[in-house]
Amino acid sequence: MKHVLFASISKKFVMALAGLFLLTFLPVHLGINFMLLNSDPEPFNEAAHFMATFPPVKIVEIILIAAILIHIIYGLIIQIQNWIARPVGYRSGEKAETSFFSKFMIWTGGTIFIFLLIHFFNFYFVKLGLVQGDPENFYDMAHQLFRITGYNIFYLICFILLGFHLYHAFGSAFQTLGLNHRIWTPVIKVLSVIYAILIPAGFASIPIIIWLF
Amino acid sequence: MKVTLKIWRQENARSKGSFQTYELDGVSVEMSFLEMLDSLNTKLIKEGKEPVAFDHDCREGICGSCGMYINGHPHGPATGITTCHLSMRYFKDGDTITVEPWRAKAFPVIKDLIIDRNALDKIQIAGGFISVNVGSAAESHAMPVKKNNSDDAFDSAICIGCGACVAACKNASAALFVSAKISQFALLPQGRVEAKERVRAMVAKMDEVGFGNCSNTGACEAECPKHIKLVNIARMNREFYKAY
Ligand code: SF4
Ligand code: FES
Numbered sequence: 001m002k003h004v005l006f007a008s009i010s011k012k013f014v015m016a017l018a019g020l021f022l023l024t025f026l027p028v029h030l031g032i033n034f035m036l037l038n039s040d041p042e043p044f045n046e047a048a049h050f051m052a053t054f055p056p057v058k059i060v061e062i063i064l065i066a067a068i069l070i071h072i073i074y075g076l077i078i079q080i081q082n083w084i085a086r087p088v089g090y091r092s093g094e095k096a097e098t099s100f101f102s103k104f105m106i107w108t109g110g111t112i113f114i115f116l117l118i119h120f121f122n123f124y125f126v127k128l129g130l131v132q133g134d135p136e137n138f139y140d141m142a143h144q145l146f147r148i149t150g151y152n153i154f155y156l157i158c159f160i161l162l163g164f165h166l167y168h169a170f171g172s173a174f175q176t177l178g179l180n181h182r183i184w185t186p187v188i189k190v191l192s193v194i195y196a197i198l199i200p201a202g203f204a205s206i207p208i209i210i211w212l213f
Numbered sequence: 214m215k216v217t218l219k220i221w222r223q224e225n226a227r228s229k230g231s232f233q234t235y236e237l238d239g240v241s242v243e244m245s246f247l248e249m250l251d252s253l254n255t256k257l258i259k260e261g262k263e264p265v266a267f268d269h270d271c272r273e274g275i276c277g278s279c280g281m282y283i284n285g286h287p288h289g290p291a292t293g294i295t296t297c298h299l300s301m302r303y304f305k306d307g308d309t310i311t312v313e314p315w316r317a318k319a320f321p322v323i324k325d326l327i328i329d330r331n332a333l334d335k336i337q338i339a340g341g342f343i344s345v346n347v348g349s350a351a352e353s354h355a356m357p358v359k360k361n362n363s364d365d366a367f368d369s370a371i372c373i374g375c376g377a378c379v380a381a382c383k384n385a386s387a388a389l390f391v392s393a394k395i396s397q398f399a400l401l402p403q404g405r406v407e408a409k410e411r412v413r414a415m416v417a418k419m420d421e422v423g424f425g426n427c428s429n430t431g432a433c434e435a436e437c438p439k440h441i442k443l444v445n446i447a448r449m450n451r452e453f454y455k456a457y
Contacts (some may be wrong), residue, residue, distance in 0.1 A: 003417045008386075008426040009453045078426045082384035085318050085425030091221070091232065092285055092311035102430040103383060172429040178454060180447030 008081075009176075011074050016173040018071040023170065023195070025064055030202045036146075037209055041139035048138045052127050072113060079106045101168045108165040115158040146207040155207055159200040167196035214240050214306035218253065220265055221313035226321045226329075232311070246289060246299040247272060247279060266325040272297040274438065277373030280380065281326045282313045287377035287436045295375060295438045315376055317385035319423040332422040333374050333390060340407075340414035341394045347403045362400045369396035371439045378433035378441070384425030389433035391419045392449035393441045399452050409456035416453055 004010055032051070035044035051057050101108075122145065126133035133141060145151050170192030174180070215238045223230025237253050244252070247269050254264035270276040279296040283289035289299040304310060314322050319332040347353060358366075370393075378389035395412055398404025404411075427446060434443045 003413065003420075004457045006420070007416055007453070008388075008420050009416055009450055012426060013450070013454070078428070082386070082425035082428070085385035085423060086316055086383075087318050088316050090282060090285070090313060090316050092219070092282070092313055099429075099431050102428060105428065168429075175429045175443065175447050176427075176450060178447045178451030180444045 008078075011078055012176045015071055015074040015078065016176040018067040018074070019169050020173050021063070021067045022071065023166070023173075026199050030199060033203065033206050036139065036142050036206055041137070044139045044142075045137060049136065052135065068116070072109070075106065075109055099168060101164045102172070105165060105168060108161040111158055111161045112165060115154075143210060146210040149211075152207045152211055156204050159204045162203075163196045163200035166199065167192055170195055214242070214301070214304075216240055216249075216301075216304060216307070217309040219309060219311045220326070222265070222325055223314075223322050225324060230322065232313075240301055242300065242302045244301045245272070245297055246283070246301065247297050249301055266323075266327050268327045269297060274298045275373055277375035278330075280315055280328075280375045280377055282315060282380055284311055287315070287380040288375070288438050292435075293438060293440055295373070298438075315380035317376075317379050317424070319385065319387070320376060320379065328376075330374070330376050332424070333376060333387065335422055336387065336391055336415050336418045337374075337394060339418035340411035341398075343398065343403055343407065345403070345406045353403075356402055358401060366397050366400035369393040369400070369441065369445055372397075372437075372441050373439060375438060377436050377438060379424060381432040381436035382425065382427075383430060383432065384428055386427040386433075387419050387424040388427035388446050388449070389437060389441055389443070391415055392445035395449045395452055396445045399448060408452060412449065412452040412456045416449070 032044065032047045035047055038044065051061075121131055122141065123138060125131040126138075126141075127135045129135075146155075171185070171188050174185070174188050179185075215236065218235045218237055219232045220235065221230055222233045235253060235257075237249070237256065240249050240252070247267070250265060250267055257264045267279070267281060269279045272279070274295045274297060277295070280287060281296055283296065283299070288294060288296045289303065291299055291303050312326060314320075314326045314328045317328075320328040320330060323329050372390060372393035374390060376387075376390070379385050379387050382388075395415060398411060399408055429443070429446075431443060434441065
C-alpha cells in the first residue's frame with residue numbers, strides 16, 4: 001500500500017488531474033482578460049473585484065494555487081527521476097522519434113513558472129496585500145504593462161511556450177488517466193491542437209491590440 | 214560494399230568506454246547486421262584484436278537479446294524489426310554506421326554492446342505469470358473469450374523483452390514493456406484472478422529497479438520491433454487505478 005503514494009503512475013495521475021484542472025481555468029481567465037480591450041475600465045475591474053471577493057471563487061482559488069504547486073513539484077520530481085534514469089546519454093545523438101513538444105515540457109513549464117511569478121507580483125500579490133498597488137484598478141495596471149515593449153515581447157514568448165506545453169499536456173493527461181480510445185483519442189489530439197493554439201493566441205492578442213492601437 | 218563502423222567499446226561496467234572506428238570491406242547486401250558484425254569480428258580475430266562483444270541468440274527476431282542502438286535508433290533505421298532481422302540493404306556503400314549499447318541506469322553495460330537486461334526479468338518475476346490452475350487445453354477452449362480481447366492479448370504478448378522501448382525513451386522508462394506484460398494477462402479471464410496483485414507488484418518493481426517515468430512521448434511505440442501500442446500503457450494505468 002505504501003508504494004501507491006510514490007509509484008510512478010500515482011505521481012503522473014496527480015499531475016494529470018492538477019494539469020487538467022489548470023486547463024479549465026485558462027479559458028475563464030482569458031474571458032476576463034478580453035474585457036481589457038473595452039475602453040471602459042469598469043467591466044474588467046468589476047470582474048476582477050468579483051473574482052477577488054465572491055466566496056465560492058475564493059475556494060476555487062485555493063484549489064487552483066494548490067494545483068499549480070502540486071503540478072510543479074510533481075513535475076520536478078518526475079523530471080529529476082527521469083534524468084537519473086539515464087546517467088550516460090547516447091553519444092551518437094538521440095534521434096528516436098518522439099512527439100516533438102513532449103521533449104521540452106520541463107523547459108516550457110519552467111518558463112511558464114517564471115511568468116507566473118512575475119504575474120503574481122504584478123497582480124495576485126497586490127490583491128493579497130503583499131505588494132503595493134491598487135487592487136481595485138487592475139485595468140490600468142494591465143494597460144500600463146502592455147505599453148512596455150520588453151514586457152510584451154516576454155509575454156508573447158511565454159504564451160507561445162505555453163502553447164507548446166498545452167499541446168502535449170492535453171492529450172498526455174488523458175493517456176495517463178488511462179483514457180485511450182480508438183475513436184476518442186484522435187479526437188482529443190485534434191482538440192489539443194485547437195486548444196493549444198486558441199488559448200495562447202487569445203491571451204497574446206490582447207497586448208498586441210493594446211500595443212498597436 | 215564498404216562501410217565505416219563506429220562502435221562503442223567498453224571493457225566492463227566500471228570502465229569508461231569510447232567509440233572505435235573500423236573499416237569493413239566485402240559487406241554484401243544479403244548479410245544481416247549481425248552477420249556483418251560477425252565478419253568484422255573474424256577480421257579482428259585474424260588481426261589478433263579483441264572482437265566486439267554483442268548479444269544474440271535466436272537470430273530470428275524472437276529472443277529479444279540482439280538490441281543495439283544503430284545510427285540513433287534502437288534496432289537500427291528500419292521499423293518493426295530487430296537488429297538480427299536488419300539487413301545490410303538498409304545501408305549504402307561508404308556509409309558510416311554508429312553502434313552503441315542501450316543507455317539506461319537499469320541496463321548497465323556488461324561489455325561493448327552487451328547490456329544487462331535483468332531489470333526486465335525482475336519485473337516479470339514480480340508478477341508476469343499466472344499461478345492459478347487454468348486447466349488443460351480443452352478447458353481453455355471451453356472458456357469464452359471475446360475475439361477483440363484475444364487479439365489484443367496476443368498483440369501484447371508478442372513483446373520480446375528486448376528493451377528497445379527503454380532505449381528509445383528519453384526518460385528510459387519501461388512503461389511499454391511492463392504494460393504489454395500486464396495487458397497480455399489483463400485481457401484474458403485466466404489473468405483477471407490475480408490482476409490486482411500483478412499490476413501492483415510489477416509497477417512497484419519497475420519503479421524500484423530504476424526505470425524513468427513515462428511522459429507519453431511515444432518514442433517506444435515508434436521504435437518497438439513488435440509494434441506494441443501505447444494503448445497498453447493506458448490499460449496498465451487503468452489496471453493500476455483499479456488495483457488501489
Ligand atoms: S515493448 Fe517492444 S521494444 Fe519494448 S521490450 Fe517489448 S518488444 Fe521490445
Ligand atoms: S537474436 Fe533473437 S531477437 Fe535478434
